[in-house]
Every structure is written in C-alpha cells, then in structure tokens.
Amino acid sequence: MDNTFPDKLFPQFYLDGPPQIKPKHGHGGWGSYGRVFHSSADLCDADGDNQQSFESQRTVKGDKWVPVKPAVTPLIPPCEDAKVLYGPLPDPMDFPEHMQYFNQHHCLDAFSTMGHLLKDHWSFARKHPVEVLSLKWVNRFLEGLNHKRCQLSYYWEKIRHTHHLLGDFVSDIPQSLLSELLHEELTSQREQQEFCPDLTGGALGYMSLHQARGGGDGCLIYPSGAALDTLNFHRVVPEYHVDKPPSFFMDSKPFAFELNGTIRQLSLGNMEDAGNVAVRSDYFCSSWVLGDSRKPHFQEVIRTKERFSCVTVSPHVPDELVVATEQGSAYLWTVRKGLQKFRREDSNPYLNPKTAWRWCEFSCHPRVMVFADRMGAELTDARNHDCYHALFRVGKTSGCKMGERVILTKYLSESHANHHLITTQFSAYIMDERFPCVPMLKWDHMMESQPMFASVLPDMTSNNACKLLLGAPKSQEVMLLQYKGGREHACQTRGPIQKLFSPSESLSHLNLLLPHKRHIAQKRLLVPAAGLAAVQNKDYLSVFQLTETGDLFYQTLHKHQATTNENLTEPIIDNVDKDHSPTLETNEDAQESSSRSRGCNSTSSPKPSKDHDFQVAWNKWFQPLFKKASSKKQHLRHRQIKTNGLIDVQVPEAYTQQKDRLKSLKRDLHDVMRKKEVLTHGVTHLPRLNVTPVPDPIDPAEWPDDLSQRLAAAWDDNWKDWWDDKLGLNREEKIKALRGKRLREKQGRRRRLSLSGSFTTSVSYQDDLYEGSTIASQYLGSDEEDLEDSQGMNKDEGTLEMAKLKPALNSEEEPLKSVLRMPQKLEQEDLFEDSTRSPRVTNLGVLPLVNVTPTKQTSKQTTFDFGSWFGSHKSTQDSEEEVGLSFSQMSSTSQLTLSSQKVPKVRGLSQSSQPKKKSRMGF
C-alpha cells in the first residue's frame, strides 16, 4: 500500500540554511544507528511490565548476498575495434609537446601552405636564378635559428627581421591560436575523463518480456560498436537451477540498429503489451517499442540544436516521455502528438556558477515532473507552469555537506510510488514526495567517484528489503544498498553497504597472463563503466555492467541463508587476498600456485579448480583481443636470427644440477612465504653450512688474579663496586645489608604459616599470568619503580606474587659473583621456558594483540578480545572502574603483548629464585 505514510518518523533536526558540515572522510556509512524510536504502536496499550522495544534507523543485520563466482564474467564477445583510452589524465600544460609532435610528424599539415608559397623563392639547387635565395643563405638562416648569438650582428638582424615578418605565417595555423585551442581541448578532455555528466543514467537496460511472470526471458538493451552508436536488443533467457548458479542464454544475434550518434542514455518504461525504450544521444532522442511477441521497432525521433541531457520514459502512461536539454528546457513528449514545454530555466536558480546539467523524472502523479539541476530537484506541475516546489535542495535538506551537488535523481516507481532516489557525490537520499526536503533515508555511500547509474529492485515479498544498486563510471564501483519500509513503517536501512565486483578486479582472480597480454587485458578492463542493470529472481540477483568499450559483464549474487548449500557459498573465498589472510591453504591451492610460478603461459592450460567454466569464459573473451594485438605486431616484423646452432657450448652437468636446485629452492621459498613459515635448512637442498662451535664460556673463578677479576667486573658494569670492594670502602653498607637480610629472614620464619597458605595461590599464579588476567603481569612489564609500587600495594595482602618478586630483586643486589657464575644457566632456562612452558605466550607473539582462547578457537577463525584493542591507550586507567572486567582484561593483555619479550625474562628470574625460596623455607 503505497498510499499510506509512516505514522511516525525518526526524530531529526531540520536545518534550513547553507550546509555547514564539511566533508570529512569516506567512512561515514558505518558504525552509526542513526536515530531510534520505540516500536510499539500505541503507548497506552503497552503492558507496563514489558520493556519498550526500540528500533533504529539503521539496522545492523540485513539480507546477506554472496557472490556466486569470484569475479564478474563476460557476457558477450568484446568489440575488437573499440578505442581504449589508457594512461594518466591529459595535462593541459602539455600542449607544447603536442604541438611539437604535430609540427614534426605532420609537417605537411602544419606548414604546407607557406611552403608552397615560398617554394619558388628558396632553392636548394647549386645554380639558381638571381631572384631566388640560395641554399647557402637558407642554411645559414636555419643555423642562426638554432643558436642564440649576438643579436646585434648583421646576419642576425636580418634573421630577426625575417622572423618578425614570417613568424606568424610560416605555419598554416598561427601558433598562438593553435596552442590556445590545444590547451582548451586538453582541459576539456581532462574534465571529461574525470567527470562526464553525459553518461548520467547509464546506457544499459534490462527489460523483462513478461511482466506477470518474473522469471521469464528478458531483453538486454545495450549500445555497441566502436563509438557506441549501434543499439542492440538482445533476448536473454536466464536459467535458474537449484544446485547451480544461474546462467544466461543469449540469442545468437541481437537486433541491431545503427544510430547517428553515441548512445548516452537508455530509459525503459513498464512492460505492458509493449514497453517503451527511450534512447538519448547528444542531439537526438528516439523512442522505441519492444514487445514480447514482436521485434523491437522505432517510433519517433526528435532533434535539437541544444544538447539533450536527459530522457525518461513515463512509468504511468505508455508513449509519454520527458526530455530535458542543457539549456534548461524540459518537455513532455507524447509520441506522435508532439512536445509540450513545461519548464524553462535559463539560469540555475540556486547556483551562481552555471552548470548545464538538467534532469527530469516522473513522479507519482503522471503530470507532475521532477526537474533537477546540480543544486536540487523540484516538483513541477506540467499543467500549471508556475506551480513547483522543492523536493530536494542542498541548502534546505538537513545533513547536506558543503559543496554537495546532485549527480542523479531517479523515480523509484517499482519499489514505492512516492519515493525518489537522489544521489550526490557523498550520499544517497530516499525522498518521499509527500514530505519534501526531508530525506526518509540517507546513506553515506562511500564511493570513490560519483554514482551516476542506479538500479532498483523492489521487494518481492513484503518482508524482504528493497535493493538499490549505485554505479560509478570512473571507478567502476557498484554498491548494493538495502532498505525497508516507507509504507506503514518508517524507512530503515538493512545492513551495511556492500560493494560488488567490478570488471577491473577480475584479472587477479584469473590465471596469470604474460606481461604484454596482461597489459592489454588491464587496459581494456580499466575503461570507465557506462551502464548498470540488474534483475532479480527469488534468491538470485544478477547485475550487468557495461563499460565504455561496449563490453558487457555480469555477476550473480545468491541470498545467503542458514540452510544454504555449502557449494554455493564456497566461491566467495577471495583468491587475491590469500597472501594476507592467515587462513590455512589447501594442498590444491599450493599446487596451483606452484604451477603458476613454474610457467607463466598457464592461460592455455586449464586451471585445475572449481572455477573452470569461469576461466574458460574469460579465456574465450580475451582471445580476440590478443589476436588483434598480435596481428597488429606483424607490421613491425623484425629479422630473427636463430642462435641455437651458433653457440655450441657443453653445459657442465654440475651446472644443470645447480640450476635445478636453485629452481626447487625458489619454489620452496615461494611456498614458505605464502604459508608464512620458517624456511628450514632441510628443505633447501643447499650445501650444509659449517657450524662454528660457540667457544666455551669463561668461568671467572678459574682466573683468580686481580686483573682478570677486575676485567670480569668491568664487563658487568661493576667496575666501581669492584674497586669499592677491593679498597673496603663499602664495608659498613655491607654489614648493614647483612643485618637487614637476617632480620627479614627472621620475619620470614615467623610468617611461615601465611607463606605456605599463599603458596597454593602461587600455582594459580602462573596460569593467571598466561591467561593474562592478573594485575601482576601489568607490573611485570613495567620498570623497577612500578615493581616497588606493586610491592607496596600488595604488602597487606601478603600474596606470594610479592614474595616471588622479592628474590628477583635481591638477586640484583647480591654480589656479582653469583650472577657471573649463573649467566649461561639462566639463559638456558629462559629458552627452556619459552619453548616448553609458555606455548601460549609464543602464540601471542605471533598474533599481536590477539588473545587466543584455544578451547573455543576453530581452525580458521581466530577469536578476538576486543577489549585489548584499546589497551594501550592512556584513558584506560581513567575509566577502568566504570567498565570493570573488560578493562582489567584489556590492560593486562595489552601489556603482555607489548612487552612479550620482557615477560619470559622476568618469569625466568622468578623461576630461578624458586630453589632459593625452598632453601629458605627449610630454614
């Protein structure tokens, strides 16, 4: 029921005035809920005990559409003589180079007229008449032009005069004029390549031939030819199978009609007995009729001196169209009856800079049209010329950003009779014409270039979501947006925006090509998009894309359900990104990639994978392109000399062996890098390395002389202490320390009971440390001051953590001898600890900031502790109390990982102190 208006809308401010928000970043479409309201219809009826349930403007979960194949598939063979513009955008300041090229390589065009005139007066012949200037003179003259010398000398004056006389006339087109025009042309070319408003609307359409039966055959309408001037009506029969992705069967030949200009835009009407198709080229608009049981035919054509910027077929009444010209006139065109002008805007009402782009669309009322320019869209009544009001205006619709401009408007008659889509370079709006200037829904579409094509797929059943497809020409992006509501309920978006595949991405999913072929393919696939069409059948969504070279691609998406057959969801595995993802690869993939590395010409050999058909389709598509490129080359054939027989050198067997070894090494390296493993020596087949044994450690005790002792002390930075000891300067301190130590030992004996009690906690302590959830670990990583603080803090509790830390501290204070005796042993212990006792810690080292919980972990999915994301930030401590558990987790894990090298060391110290503690307990 399109005639009901939502009984309440989401609250929002209405800001009437120039937009103040600056465009910030391209990620505005995520993370926000928009606004919420309560979902129960009547408050008074709501049961008091129940909590109110709320709904948000942006819902998190939507239908999940999964691509069936890893990239787009070509639908028709490529047009071989299409021109491909490739490379950097033309720079207007490059005009001197262009002129140089013109003068050099097209000298006849550049200078022929003057050359003919001067021919009789200049001669290169040795004997020449008197009145003709000689070669000598000419040569000197030309030399003089080349070198800058003294301007005042006699000859040069002559040259200067001649130059002044002839400078403007020598070239057929005056240089200044030519350069000016060239600059202008380059500028406009650049603008055209960056943003070409002519393409708005898109030149691709899909019309279902049976309106009633949704899944029947349809007609794909697209331009072809080098200049996109042939209009094609191509019958397509989609076939849907339960267990297979759908495929399209196309008639062998389309109905092709050659037109008088490049086809810029196609607009389709509704299919009744017959459906209207309108075609726009720059100066012509034509209307065609298409029916199920008859071939497409032409109805009428109109022509203007101004360029057309839009044509739209009425969804309400057959044979009615609107056209708009760049001068700002808009006409209602009834086929065979003529045109009726309903609007003329010589200037842009709300915009100082004049832009020629105008657009017209129908609305819910067959005589009320939407008239749009870059600043907004207005509803205009065709029966009453002065009656119009704004549907959308950049200054009036709140939430607009500075510099926002309308790119496309589209009447969404299929999905809702009152809805209009308006896209700008930042956002997409759903406007309801009953409530002008306030968007029912707004997305940040996050596209890299401006969305100029749109296609809408209505909800088949009432609980499904409407789907909007936005397409951008330059970046070939296609975005899938889903929304719901607009009738009884306010509009809500469903799920985040999804990006579909673009033709330029598909190369990375195919077998590797030879570099020159790859270049050709890349060039061809990077061409801007020119149109977008989509068709839906139950759980399948097929999207057609047209590029400016007239190539047609399609991709199919499948609605993901919990019970979906796994076969269908498999192909989403992204082949390109495998290098980055940590997922384990199957053997098959490894083989495949190794085969890739071995031979580059794997295009001819079929890839042993499930996408065989896909690869074959692409190979077939590439064939004519490569063939054409290679046939071109034959003009520049060079002489080939076979050198096989010339160089007859016996290659030593050892060399070939080594070569094989290197090859296998290369392959192994490749595998290892892909799997992110360590290259072990056993794999490499390289000659064994001579392992130089580590020299025996020097035991300082074996060298009792003073010099050796002092040197040993100096190595440990205890040189001063050694001298202090030697000279007896620190005797008092030593005595003091000894006393203190005894005192503590006495206290320790007194506390034995509590100590043994806390020992039980020490067992859990280690585990806690690994789990990363004790506060102690936080202190472990920090420096000494923190350690002492922690001691102070934990003193009252008297846990063993402190007791364990203490010996570690003491050991530092102890005389160097013990330390010097221990180092090897300690290190070994550390190593041992690392390898055996703390496997989880090493895990943490591999995946930084990820807290892996092995019980829950599946083989492919890693689980994340999201608290740890932000652990390193300062404000954690401030708000620790508020968040509670998650925060404590967070801080500890982060410290653990940030100082993952420190942890084992300290633990090693604490471990090493354990036997000491035992001996103390034995006191």
Place this chain on the structure above:
Amino acid sequence: MDDIEAELKIDSPGNETTNQEIIKNPLHIEAPSKYYETGFHRSSRKCLKVIRDAMLHHNWQKAAEYFTSYIQTLEDTTVTSAHLTRDVIWRLGAEILHHLANASIDDFNAVYEIMKHAGVSNYAKICLEHAFHLLLNGQSDEAKRQLSSASHWRYGKLTDAQSLEMKLIHAYCGFLDYFIWSNKISTTPETEDVSSLQEISMYFRQASVTLQEIITRPGIWDPFVLSYITMLEHNNSLDEALKVLQNYAYNKDFPSNPNAHVYLYQFLKRHNAPQSALISSLRILHSAVPSHKLMLEFCSLLLKKHQDTALKEALCACMDLLEFSSWKCDRDAWKCLLKILQRPKNEHNMVKEEWAVRRSLWMAFHFRPYIIKTESQKDVRLWRIKERVLKLLGEDLHIEDTRKSPSGQRDRHHNASEDNVDGDSRRGPARNSNSSFKRDESKAAREGNAAGLRDRLTDFTHRKRPINTLNSTGQLVPVGFIPDV
C-alpha cells in the same frame, strides 16, 4: 536563495571550474601527496584502505585483523586531523563488532567508552550512539544512566560545537523519562501513597520539560510530540496540547510534515471538535499532500455537508486523489468517486467541467486498453466500479474503444503487419533494416535507391515519419519527411 549564495561564496567563488572541482572529488581516501608522509602514516593509510575494502566486501574477519593494528594511529599525535581518525576508528570498530559472532556487550561498551573519551570532539555523538545501542539491546536503565550522565557533560567550546547532539541527548533523556512515567502510571493503581505519587510527578516534570523544549525547535519530532501530547492529555491540559500540535503543523520554520497534520486531525477528532474544524484541518493537508490517505475522510466529511461547494470540493479532492498512481487501483477511492457522482443534487455542469479538464489524462491513465484488459480479468469488482464511473461521466467505453489512444491504434496496426516483419528479421541481421533513425534528408536521398530494403521496411513505411526539430520556443517543427523507400 541568498543563504545559498552565502554558501557559495564559501565554496565556489562564482566560476564553473571550481564547481566542477567540487563535484570531482567526492572523497579524500587517498592522501594528497603535497606534504611529506612518514612511513607510519603511509602504512596506516594503506591499512585503512585494506580495512575499508574488506568491510565493503563484507569480509569482517579480515577487517577485524587489520583493525587491531590500525588502532595504533590513536597514539599518533602528529596528525593534524586527529579527531577525524578517532571518528573513523569508532565507526569502523563499532561496525566490525556488529558483524563478528563473538562480540559481547562488554566489547561494545569498551569501544564506546574509550572512543568517547579519546579526544572529546565526538563525545556527544558517541554517547548518543552508545545509548541507542543499549536501548536496542533492551538495557534501557543503563541507557538512561548513560544519557543523564552525558547531559551534564561540559567541556568548554567542545560542548557548544556539539550542541545539536547535546539537545538530542536531553530529548532522549526526557523520552526515556516519559517511558518510566507511563510504565508507572499503568502499573501503579490509584494509590494514595505520597512517595510514589511524588516520584511519578517528578518523572512527569522531567519528561515534559525536556520534550517541550525539543519540540519547539524546527525538526521532525513525531515520537516526542506523540508522547508529549499523551502526557498533556493525561494531565487534562488540552489547550496546551492543541497549541503544541498547531505549532508543530503550521509553524513556517518546520518542514511540512504530513504527520503533524494527521496528529492534529486525530487530536481534534478524539476530542469531538466541530466538523468545520476537522474539515479545515484536512483542507490544509489537502493543499500540502493531495495524495494523503485522509483525503478519503475529507471527501466523506465534505459529503456530509450537503452543499454544492462542498460537493465540488469533494469531487476535486477525490479526482485529484485518483490521479496519483498509488491510488490508481484503490477500490475505496473509486467507490468514493462513484458516490459523489451518484449524488442526486449533483450538478451536471460541474462534473462536466472537471471531466473536460482531466479527460485526456484519465483515458490514458485509467482506461487504456491494457488496463481494461487486465482489470477485467484480475480485479473484476474494481473494474465494475470504474465502468459505472465512466458511464456517469458520460463516456461510452465501446465508442471510446474504437477511437482510443494512439497506443490502441498502434497495437492493431502492428498485429496486422506482424507476420511480414517477423520472418524478415530472422533472415538477416537487422543491422541495416531500421536505420531510419539516422536518416536526415540528404542521407535519405542518397539511400533512395536501396530498393532491396523495400520489403523489409514494410513495417515502418505505412506512413511518412517526420523528423522533428525543436525550435527556440520549444514548438515542434517538422524539418522534412522521409520518403518511402
């Protein structure tokens, strides 16, 4: 108009090139290469790009992996637009969490809490989102606590910069107060307990003050207005409620919200307002939204008045309604029109005048052959009503059928020539067959000798087709006729 110009002075100083520039660069994803970029910035930019691509392709697991590294940019102090980075991080973080299976409410809380305090430039926005998240997950008490603590937040200029969000925070706070109030009202019986009454009145006061404040500002406040009106009605201050509704509907600063008119009308109806008041409120709605659902009620109200002018108004309103495509197949609307036409007092002239204006559109829009065919097959009841309406309007369908719209002519014409054409088109590629589009006079003359095409073109040469040119005044001027080939 002048406000736009004010804007334009800022962003485009009046020439086309700058305007083009603005359209050209929608997003600044790639960093400009003007300034020297450190390695850290470069890698974080690339990381962001990877995350973005993964998220756009709904590859959440991968995005999460990269995101754990990307948050290091929070510590970056050299970035001039640090608040942008923070905004990006909370948006990405929240979105990724939404789509990971093992994300718990604590994780969400952590993200919101930390990002709220990390550079307070987005404090209010994130607070609001946090509260929404809690509300959607059924923790309305916690949400209330969040909102009320956020409503007291002060941070100098930064608070002023986020004044709109702060107002929304206040409003939602009051909105939740209202729910508490309505819960208490419905659960607590009519007690004389002073403390509970005091509590109720406290919530009432809090809610009414904040809601009253927000709905005086221009905007769309449907849920707030509804709840405020409920409270006022409960308190029996009907005049105040009417004033609020009238302000909401008729204030020029507000957008023309159809719901505002609906609420006013429903309020009037609920409190037994006189018929003239109801009609006048609906009349205003009719001028704003002629396709609104209440227009049927408007018509029936007008019919009750038994006046000629009212009848004429009802006829206009009903016919206006039926001209909208959303009402095209609505049986009630057609019944209403039938009822109006059947009125005995009905002046024939009036109907004739209206019909004369609308006839051409209606014949193509409602009574074209395809629609007659489908409706007489699928929705017979509707078609019967339409048939009777047409009779009352003085049109004979059968006569109409013969001289109907051009599409009808075309259909028959083509059916006749179908066989000729079909065979031809199969025989050869249609490439050259229908080239009449590109032919102007000279070309047509040149190709005049293409007699071989004659047979194939039988379909298109039954009549001469003009190529038309628009002259400057927009009238259609035929520039020439294509001769029969």
